Amino acid sequence: MAVYFGEKIKAARKAVGMTQKQLAEKIGVANTTVSNWEKNANRPDPDQIELLCGLLNIAPSILFGEKESELIIPPGFKPLPKMATVPRVGAIACGDPILAEQNIEDYDKVPADWRADFTLVCEGDSMMPRIQNGDVVAIRRTPSVENGEIAAVRIGDEATLKHIYLHADYIELRPENPAFPSIIRRRNEMNDVHIEGKAVGLCRSL
Known part of the structure; x- marks a missing residue:
């Protein structure tokens, strides 16, 4: 049958x-x-x-x-890459793991080769022009990144995207937009900063 x-x-x-x-x-x-x-x-x-x-x-x-x-791909275009579905993280409850059920707002499709674990929606202009307000940024979970890389960072119950610079006695979260100041955490304040993952790609509506 x-x-x-x-x-x-x-x-x-x-x-x-x-x-x-x-x-x-x-x-x-x-x-x-x-x-x-x-x-x-x-x-x-x-x-x-x-x-x-x-x-x-x-x-x-x-x-x-x-x-x-098999979908017909017009000349001059490449087929879509293999995609993966990952959770979109919204407001983060203080103390909860970033991927706790209550933090997940929706799901996004991103290229599988990004090896992303979750996405965040960028709010504000601090990472302009590279990352714009409303962009969906894909994050690969990792507890550490190289200096200068863009990472999702949790400070208390808020998540932010910034360039990370680690120093012996302080951490700098530097925006892309020079109109915004860096966030500096020194000594014991560094304990409140948690690197959740590295930004590996973004999705933008036309």
Whole structure:
């Protein structure tokens, strides 16, 4: 007996414990759209397939078959890289691990070769022009970085993105934008600074 596209979506969705409403919200479509997919009434657009498969942890070839899953790439363009789904961290509760469930706001798709563990949304202009307000920055977890690298740093219950410079008796969190002052923590104050990870890429809306 043939298993249709919609039945495969439904089975994969249930396997990851997600409702139709939750799946629709993560893809950015109406609940009825997911329902219609599962009823085989229609199929997702090509730009939705990668996100759908990532959220359901299933390969496009499983849903469509190898030939049908091969998207046509126009001349002069490269195919999208293999993507990974990572949690987006929002407000951080003081003392909680940065990836604690209560800190996770959403999920983002980023290139798998970035080896990112989570993302943060940049707020403000302190890292302009390299990182702009609203950019989604991918972070690879590591407790230390090289001087000058951009890292996600937690100070108390807040996370910030800055260039890190470690010295014998102080740490400097330096913005990219020269209009903003560096954050300096000396001696015992250095204990309040926790490097959560290195910035490895960013996603920006056009």
